[in-house]
Amino acid sequence: xxxxxxxxxxxxxxxxxxxxxxxxxxxxxxxxxxxxxxxxxxxxxxxxxxxxxxxxxxxxxxxxxxxxxxxxxxxxxxxxxxxxxxxxxxxxxxxxxxxxxxxxxxxxxxxxxxxxxxxxxxxxxxxxxxxxxxxxxxxxxxxxxxxxxxxxxxxxxxxxxxxxxxxxxxxxxxxxxxxxxxxxxxxxxxxxxxxxxxxxxxxxxxxxxxxxxxxxxxxxxxxxxxxxxxxxxxxxxxxxxxxxxxxxxxxxxxxxxxxxxxxxxx
Amino acid sequence: xxxxxxxxxxxxxxxxxxxxxxxxxxxxxxxxxxxxxxxxxxxxxxxxxxxxxxxxxxxxxxxxxxxxxxxxxxxxxxxxxxxxxxxxxxxxxxxxxxxxxxxxxxxxxxxxxxxxxxxxxxxxxxxxxxxxxxxxxxxxxxxxxxxxxxxxxxxxxxxxxxxxxxxxxxxxxxxxxxxxxxxxxxxxxxxxxxxxxxxxxxxxxxxxxxxxxxxxxxxxxxxxxxxxxxxxxxxxxxxxxxxxxxxxxxxxxxxxxxxxxxxxxxxxxxxxxxxxxxxxxx
Numbered sequence: 084x085x086x087x088x089x090x091x092x093x094x095x096x097x098x099x100x101x102x103x104x105x106x107x108x109x110x111x112x113x114x115x116x117x118x119x120x121x122x123x124x125x126x127x128x129x130x131x132x133x134x135x136x137x138x139x140x141x142x143x144x145x146x147x148x149x150x151x152x153x154x155x156x157x158x159x160x161x162x163x164x165x166x167x168x169x170x171x172x173x174x175x176x177x178x179x180x181x182x183x184x185x186x187x188x189x190x191x192x193x194x195x196x197x198x199x200x201x202x203x204x205x206x207x208x209x210x211x212x213x214x215x216x217x218x219x220x221x222x223x224x225x226x227x228x229x230x231x232x233x234x235x236x237x238x239x240x241x242x243x244x245x246x247x248x249x250x251x252x253x254x255x256x257x258x259x260x261x262x263x264x265x266x267x268x269x270x271x272x273x274x275x276x277x278x279x280x281x282x283x284x285x286x287x288x289x290x291x292x293x294x295x296x297x298x299x300x301x302x303x304x305x306x307x308x309x310x311x312x313x314x315x316x317x318x319x320x321x322x323x324x325x326x327x328x329x330x331x332x333x334x335x336x337x338x339x340x341x342x343x344x345x346x347x348x349x
Numbered sequence: 350x351x352x353x354x355x356x357x358x359x360x361x362x363x364x365x366x367x368x369x370x371x372x373x374x375x376x377x378x379x380x381x382x383x384x385x386x387x388x389x390x391x392x393x394x395x396x397x398x399x400x401x402x403x404x405x406x407x408x409x410x411x412x413x414x415x416x417x418x419x420x421x422x423x424x425x426x427x428x429x430x431x432x433x434x435x436x437x438x439x440x441x442x443x444x445x446x447x448x449x450x451x452x453x454x455x456x457x458x459x460x461x462x463x464x465x466x467x468x469x470x471x472x473x474x475x476x477x478x479x480x481x482x483x484x485x486x487x488x489x490x491x492x493x494x495x496x497x498x499x500x501x502x503x504x505x506x507x508x509x510x511x512x513x514x515x516x517x518x519x520x521x522x523x524x525x526x527x528x529x530x531x532x533x534x535x536x537x538x539x540x541x542x543x544x545x546x547x548x549x550x551x552x553x554x555x556x557x558x559x560x561x562x563x564x565x566x567x568x569x570x571x572x573x574x575x576x577x578x579x580x581x582x583x584x585x586x587x588x589x590x591x592x593x594x595x596x597x598x599x600x601x602x603x604x605x606x607x608x609x610x611x612x613x614x615x616x617x618x619x620x621x622x623x624x625x626x627x628x629x630x631x
Contacts, residue, residue, distance in 0.1 A: 095367075147364070262405050263444040266436040267505055268428055268460030285456065288446035292491070 092251055094211040100142040101212045104328040105221025111335050112209045118342040119198050127345045128197055134338050144211050160199055167192040219244035224322050237313025260289045352379040358410035371397045373569040384539055386556030387549045389566030390591040395549050399515050403434040432461050435511030439518045441502030445490040450501050453490050457509040475508035480534050496527035513545040557595045557616045578614040597621040
C-alpha cells in the first residue's frame with residue numbers, strides 16, 4: 084500500500100556509489116541538477132541520460148524500484164506538462180475548442196517533463212544510496228564555513244536528519260492506522276472530495292498524536308544522553324576523502340565540462 | 350460457517366532485492382466457535398497471517414474462503430467480511446481518534462450503514478462487554494489509562510458484531526493485572542456469545558489457560574496445530590524456536606524424569622496439582 088513509496092528511502096546494496104563520501108554525492112547531485120538547466124539541446128539531454136543511466140547501473144539499485152517511487156510524482160509532472168502545453172504562446176499546431184497547442188509549448192512541455200523526471204531520479208539516486216545519517220554528516224561538513232556567519236549548521240543538519248529518519252517510520256505508522264481503520268469499516272477510496280477529506284480524520288488524528296508522542300520520546304532519549312548541540316561534538320567516523328572520491332570528482336568535472344561545451348558549441 | 354486457508358503464500362516486496370517470504374504454504378481450517386491461540390516468535394509471520402483473514406492483505410499465492418466464498422473474488426463484499434471477521438491490531442489504542450469514548454466505538458457500526466439507534470445500542474453493548482463503566486463514556490479516549498484505552502479499542506471492533514474476533518497481542522505492554530483482566534474478559538465474552546476467537550501471542554503462559562487449540566508459527570510456516578497439551582509435549586522444539594511451554598510443563602517433565610509417576614500433559618496449575626496429588630496417593 085502506502086509503503087510502496089520509495090522516494091527518500093535508503094536501498095541497501097554493495098556498490099561503488101554507496102561507498103562514496105556523502106559530500107561527493109551531494110555535490111554531484113547539485114551539479115547534475117544544474118547541468119540539466121545548462122543544456123538546452125537534445126544532444127545535451129542524451130548526455131545527461133547516459134550519465135544518469137551509468138550512475139544507476141553502478142549503484143546496483145534496480146531501475147524498477149526507483150520508478151516505483153516516482154509514481155507519486157507523476158501527477159505533479161502532468162500538471163506542469165499540461166500547463167506548458169496549452170498556455171505557451173507561439174505558432175499554433177493543433178486547436179480544439181478554446182485550447183491551442185503551440186510548437187513552442189510542445190517543446191517546453193517535453194523539455195520540462197524530461198528535466199523534472201531526470202531531476203527526481205537523480206536526487207532519489209542520492210537518497211537511495213546514502214543513509215540519512217551520512218547524508219546529513221556530509222551536509223554539515225559542506226556547510227561548515229557558514230558557521231562563521233552565525234548559521235546554526237549543526238542544528239539544521241540535526242533537524243534534517245531527524246526529519247529524514249522519520250519519513251519511513253511515519254509511512255509505516257500511516258499504513259498501520261489505515262489498516263486498523265479499514266478493519267473497522269472505514270472507506271478511504273470512494274466518495275467525492277468532501278467525503279474523502281472527512282474520511283481522513285480517523286487517519287490523521289491518530290497519526291498526529293503518534294508523531295507528537297514519538298517526538299517527545301526522542302527528545303527525552305536525547306536529553307538522557309546529554310545531547311546539547313554541536314559545540315565540541317566529535318564524530319565516531321569523521322569524513323575523509325579517498326581515492327575513489329577524488330576520481331568521482333574528476334568524472335563529475337568532465338561531465339559538467341561536457342555539458343557546458345555542448346551548450347556553448349551547439 | 351468457517352474460514353479456510355488454502356495454500357496461502359505471501360511475499361513482502363516481491364520482485365525486489367528485499368523480498369521476504371513471510372508466509373509459506375499455510376493450510377488452515379478455522380471452524381465456528383473455537384478458541385484458538387496463534388503463537389510464534391517475533392517475525393514468524395503471525396501478524397501477516399491475521400491480516401489475510403479479513404482481506405487486508407491479498408495473498409501472493411493461494412486462496413482464502415469464508416463460508417465457502419473466495420474473499421478475493423471481484424464482487425465479494427470486503428466491507429461485510431471485515432464486519433464479520435473483526436481484527437484488533439497490536440496496540441489498538443493508537444487508532445482512537447474521536448472526541449469521546451462512545452463516539453469512537455460508534456465508528457465501526459456507523460461505517461456499516463446502520464441506523465443511529467442500532468449503532469448506539471451496539472456501542473453500548475460492546476462497551477459493557479469489555480467491562481467499561483458508564484462514567485467513561487463521555488470522556489476523551491486520550492485521558493484514559495493504557496488498559497482502559499485498549500478496552501475502548503477492542504469495543505470498537507466488537508461493536509461491529511463479528512463472528513470471528515482476532516486479537517493481535519492484546520496484552521502487549523500491559524502489567525500482569527491488566528493482562529489478566531483483558532484475557533479474562535475475552536474468555537467471558539467467548540463463553541457468552543460463542544464467537545470464534547483467535548488470540549495472537551508470543552507467550553504460551555497467556556494462552557495456555559484459555560484456548561482449546563494452538564497453532565505454532567515458525568518462519569512463515571505452521572509448525573504445530575493441535576490441542577495445547579499435545580503442543581506442549583514438544584517443549585524442547587518450542588525452546589529451539591524461541592518459545593517456551595508453560596512453567597507447569599517443565600515441572601511435570603522434571604518430576605517424571607526423577608521417577609515420579611505423573612503424566613506430563615497438565616497445562617494449568619490446577620491440573621498439575623491434581624495430577625501430583627493423584628501420583629502421591631498411589
